[in-house]
Amino acid sequence: MKEFQEIFLRYHALLQAAVYGSAVLLILIGLYAVLMKKHLVKIVIGLSIIESGVNLLFVDVGYISNHTAPIFSPGYEHAADKMVDPVPQALVLTAIVIGFATTALALSLVIRLYRHHKTANIEQLKSLRW
């Protein structure tokens, strides 16, 4: 635990760059897929990647160094001052469920489009152009 604290302090800037950078990178990868990919299923996958990036960003902001999970298990009943922020975790729990719902609905629309046009490539969906 002591060693971990030392490592944490020594490489703090690097750790911050890695943690926030990976979340931002996930958002950018997902946005790239949404903007550049031609297949509708890949676009839906891109939306899911953006969502996981945002969730990671939430949990990163709520983290407090050397604090434990916000669960008062036996032995931690009076450790409320030693716990990370529970609000982002509750928000992310909501966001994951809503993300599942939107992904399922988007995929059903993709299936419907594929049935109608016999293709899921947005370049061949001529009737959706304006």
Added chain:
Amino acid sequence: MLKKIFVWFLLAVLGIALYASFGRAPFGENRVGPTDNPATVSAFYLKNSPEKLQTANSVTAIVVNFRGFDTLGEVTVLFLAATGLASILYRKEDEEGEHLPVRINLPASSIVRTGAKILFPLILLLGIYIFVHGHLTPGGGFQGGSVIATGFLLMFITYRRFGTNHKVMVWLESLSGLAFVLTGLYGLIKYGSFLQNTPDVGHLNDLVSGGLIPLIYIFIGIKVSTELTNVLDTLMNIKPKKR
């Protein structure tokens, strides 16, 4: 080509803007403050979750009690998504234009079939454990419900003829949703505000503690598991084209 340059430019601007704004919030800094005399909403939740509600998992306390009305809306969104999916994918038996045989006609090998048969009840048991203990350990209704749905998915992809009783699933889903609302109305009638918890909250880290919290999370667990199973059932049973 122009589009590619534009997209890369947009991604670069967005990446720099996001990183610059979040880089100002130091990673691992204590933004909650002291919990004895709470100045932030997080500190208030951390103080009152074990003291007033006797709930060990404070994330559950937030999701089901402090923001219980929010969760009712969330469950409604999930219900609407499942209904919307079923109505978008619905089609009559003899309708034309179908060319999507989703189910592969090869039977699964006997190793997979035997393994699925052994694993299925254990997965159900794990899911039930997760949502019954949602107020004590990490997990809860949404997580346990998802675990149960994965068990059904395993059975759907292993046994081609495995199907759930649609009527039973729909009734379970509706009744558990109704039970959630009725629990809220009980609080409204007896204690004066919607989803108000009972003052009799038991003792920290007991299985029966936290008043109405475990009850509501069990309802949510049943609702989410049946809903996700129905979604999977709808997606797996897209009928092949009639010849």
